[in-house]
Amino acid sequence: MELRELARxxxxxxxxxxxxxxxxxxxxxxxxxxxxxxxxVGFIPGRPPVALVPPAGLGLRSVHTLEGRAILLHAxxxxxxxxxxxxxxxxxxxxxxxxxxxxQWMGVAIEEASHFQMxxxxxxxxxxxxxxxxxxxxxxxxxxxxQDDVLARLALVPRTLEARGLDASPAVRHKLASGGDxxxxxxxxxxxxxxxxHVAIGNYWYRWLCTSRDLEPVQTYAELAAQYRAPVLKGxxxxxxxxxxxxxxxxxxxxxxxxxxxxxxxxxHIEQRN
Numbered sequence: 001m002e003l004r005e006l007a008r009x010x011x012x013x014x015x016x017x018x019x020x021x022x023x024x025x026x027x028x029x030x031x032x033x034x035x036x037x038x039x040x041v042g043f044i045p046g047r048p049p050v051a052l053v054p055p056a057g058l059g060l061r062s063v064h065t066l067e068g069r070a071i072l073l074h075a076x077x078x079x080x081x082x083x084x085x086x087x088x089x090x091x092x093x094x095x096x097x098x099x100x101x102x103x104q105w106m107g108v109a110i111e112e113a114s115h116f117q118m119x120x121x122x123x124x125x126x127x128x129x130x131x132x133x134x135x136x137x138x139x140x141x142x143x144x145x146x147q148d149d150v151l152a153r154l155a156l157v158p159r160t161l162e163a164r165g166l167d168a169s170p171a172v173r174h175k176l177a178s179g180g181d182x183x184x185x186x187x188x189x190x191x192x193x194x195x196x197x198h199v200a201i202g203n204y205w206y207r208w209l210c211t212s213r214d215l216e217p218v219q220t221y222a223e224l225a226a227q228y229r230a231p232v233l234k235g236x237x238x239x240x241x242x243x244x245x246x247x248x249x250x251x252x253x254x255x256x257x258x259x260x261x262x263x264x265x266x267x268x269h270i271e272q273r274n
Contacts, residue, residue: 001030002030002031002032002033002036003026003030003031003033003091003102003106004032004038004091005033005092006025006030007089008091010022010088010109011046011085011088011092012046013046014048016081016116016120019084020113020117026106026110032099032102032103034097034102035095038093038095045082045089045140046085047081047082047085048131050078050130052136052137053135055138057134057136058075058134058135058136059071059133063175063176063178063179064179066126066127068179069184070123070126070127070128070132071133072176073119073184074123074130074132074133074135075133076172077119077120077130078135079165080112080116080119080191081116081130082139082140083139083198084109084113086140086157086162087105087106087108087112088106088109090105090150090153091106093147093150094153097150101205105201108198111194111197112198115187116130118187122183122184125183138161139161139162142156142157142228142230143157145228145229146228151206151209151210151213151220151224152224152227154202154205154209155220155221155224156228156230157202158198158201158203159199159202159221160231160233161230162195162198163202163242163245164233165192165195166192166196166238166242167233167235169191169192169195172188173188195245196241196245199242199245200245200246203245204246206221218248218250218254232259233255234259235256235259237252237256
């Protein structure tokens, strides 16, 4: 099966087994049609049933309880399932990019699938499964907003919302470790390592597009963030991981300055990746 068609079919699958079976078909020799413009489809991503609520509606429990650790692991599993779908959506939705673009993002989808599988397997050992708790849908909502422009998608999903995962990982790891879950903490280590690479892919292709469109990357990012109502990211930032993921020092300085500026309603909730 052609790679982008395979991605579209995998995106539509609602069960983990069906989605994983299609991803298993991907190989180095899978052909890629870079010019085909697919007919638009609905924006409901294929995934198991899960109750979606605003971020403020998520349950909070101490990670020193079994249920509290399960709620945290469930939130992480939801993020990773969304990340699978986001990578698949990039592959099928946007045409006329270099072949390597599609192969790299399909590779991201496969790695995100491995993250989900690790988290769900661990969640199962605690007596829970994906879908047992509510979740929020901030990642997919931004995908809907950026469906018409691959530059906006790259700027505001991998380089904004998914990069927020780099910032959050140390605190999440600490929560799990301090709550008596070394297995969960070890999974976070693996995810952080891989997510640095995923964000780096987003950075590379974002800059590639800026160059092809004769745009200045830092200023263009600020304009896209305002146009598409991206959340203002709240520190602390994982500077080491962001640099490893390909953010330029001036981008990190701009991020820190924006974070330090006083905002109306600064005490309000800022939606984050997790």
